[in-house]
Amino acid sequence: MTDLIPLETDLAAQIAAAGDLAALEAVRVSALGKTGAISALLKSLGGMSPDERREQGPLINGLRDRATALIADRRAALDAAALEAQLAAEAVDLTLPAPPRRRGAVHPTMQVMDEMVAIFAEMGFSVAEGPDIEDDFHNFTGLNFPPKHPAREMHDTFFFNEREDGERKLLRTHTSPIQVRVMQRANAPTGAPQFAAGQEPPIRIIGPGRTYRCDSDRTHTPMFHQMEGLVINRAIHMGHLKWTLDTFCRRFFETDAVVTRFRPHHFPFTEPSAEMDVQCDRSGGAIKIGEGSDWLEILGGGMVHPNILRTCGLDPDEWQGFAFGLGIDRLGMLKYGMPDLRDVFAADVRWLQHYGFSAFSAPNPASGLS
Numbered sequence: 494m495t496d497l498i499p500l501e502t503d504l505a506a507q508i509a510a511a512g513d514l515a516a517l518e519a520v521r522v523s524a525l526g527k528t529g530a531i532s533a534l535l536k537s538l539g540g541m542s543p544d545e546r547r548e549q550g551p552l553i554n555g556l557r558d559r560a561t562a563l564i565a566d567r568r569a570a571l572d573a574a575a576l577e578a579q580l581a582a583e584a585v586d587l588t589l590p591a592p593p594r595r596r597g598a599v600h601p602t603m604q605v606m607d608e609m610v611a612i613f614a615e616m617g618f619s620v621a622e623g624p625d626i627e628d629d630f631h632n633f634t635g636l637n638f639p640p641k642h643p644a645r646e647m648h649d650t651f652f653f654n655e656r657e658d659g660e661r662k663l664l665r666t667h668t669s670p671i672q673v674r675v676m677q678r679a680n681a682p683t684g685a686p687q688f689a690a691g692q693e694p695p696i697r698i699i700g701p702g703r704t705y706r707c708d709s710d711r712t713h714t715p716m717f718h719q720m721e722g723l724v725i726n727r728a729i730h731m732g733h734l735k736w737t738l739d740t741f742c743r744r745f746f747e748t749d750a751v752v753t754r755f756r757p758h759h760f761p762f763t764e765p766s767a768e769m770d771v772q773c774d775r776s777g778g779a780i781k782i783g784e785g786s787d788w789l790e791i792l793g794g795g796m797v798h799p800n801i802l803r804t805c806g807l808d809p810d811e812w813q814g815f816a817f818g819l820g821i822d823r824l825g826m827l828k829y830g831m832p833d834l835r836d837v838f839a840a841d842v843r844w845l846q847h848y849g850f851s852a853f854s855a856p857n858p859a860s861g862l863s
């Protein structure tokens with residue numbers, strides 16, 4: 494008969510000495526595994542006489558239960574120690590300086606666009622869009638540019654190669670094609686896809702977007718941004734246009750000191766037509782508004798030409814309207830004192846950090862001025 498006491502003492506020592514879960518498992522297998530010492534003892538019960546079994550059974554089972562409990566305790570202790578070690582290893586040292594994190598900035602053009610949209614939205618305008626790659630009809634013909642007229646050249650157009658069917662697409666030279674698209678949709682036949690709310694006559698939309706012309710100097714870049722405006726209703730006149738643009742300018746520049754002037758001009762798509770300038774001072778390298786003797790042109794506008802209304806299926810005797818095209822980047826230059834338009838698209842990170850805006854700090858979407 495085996496003396497169980499040395500076996501238990503030895504086992505307890507081995508369990509206590511097991512330094513990790515693998516070592517503990519080895520001890521468990523040696524005692525309680527299929528061929529383990531305690532398992533062998535349990536098996537030997539089968540060969541004992543009933544008296545022996547009655548005596549030995551409780552002893553061996555007790556040994557098995559205590560060994561099992563010891564192993565479980567040790568496993569829990571090892572688990573806890575492993576967790577402790579992991580926590581210690583992964584501890585966050587809050588006293589360490591934070592790693593430098595570069596934050597992007599909102600590009601001034603996007604900031605200005607957002608501000609403009611917010612101001613016009615308050616005046617009841619909704620936003621319309623059109624494609625950057627346009628066709629001749631929407632960019633020129635539908636806007637009353639006569640065919641083969643030099644006015645088309647005036648825009649320094651980027652044309653794509655002619656397609657097999659003879660069509661030659663182009664990069665839109667202005668956002669005015671959006672007008673035609675909106676008016677055509679407004680007059681869509683019954684059953685045509687629904688137009689968005691606010692796009693049926695009366696119409697009051699703005700259309701911001703990228704525009705392209707082959708041109709480059711301090712105030713021109715081959716890609717720039719415009720915002721089209723279009724109002725169509727009954728009995729609309731030039732006074733509505735002037736009020737809208739003057740009101741916009743005062744809100745945009747956040748001062749009543751803005752001085753604007755309308756100069757007579759010619760656009761094929763408006764009659765009468767005008768350009769609007771903002772008074773500014775450009776003498777010191779930066780641009781300041783509300784002072785100085787310079788004028789910066791920021792938009793063209795006028796009363797929508799009856800030919801365009803007719804082209805879009807609207808009766809000029811019933812509907813009139815005004816339209817305008819604002820230079821978004823130029824407005825940004827004026828408001829935020831950026832002297833050279835080419836820098837705006839040079840993607841120089843230092844310039845962007847300087848002139849860019851925080852995505853979170855502007856308290857009022859219509860104001861980037863601090």
Ligand code: DAH
Nearest residue numbers: 667763793794795816817818
């Ligand atoms: N599309 C013109 C340009 O790019 C600007 C313009 C003038 C837009 C008169 C208009 C308008 O809507 O009525 O020079």
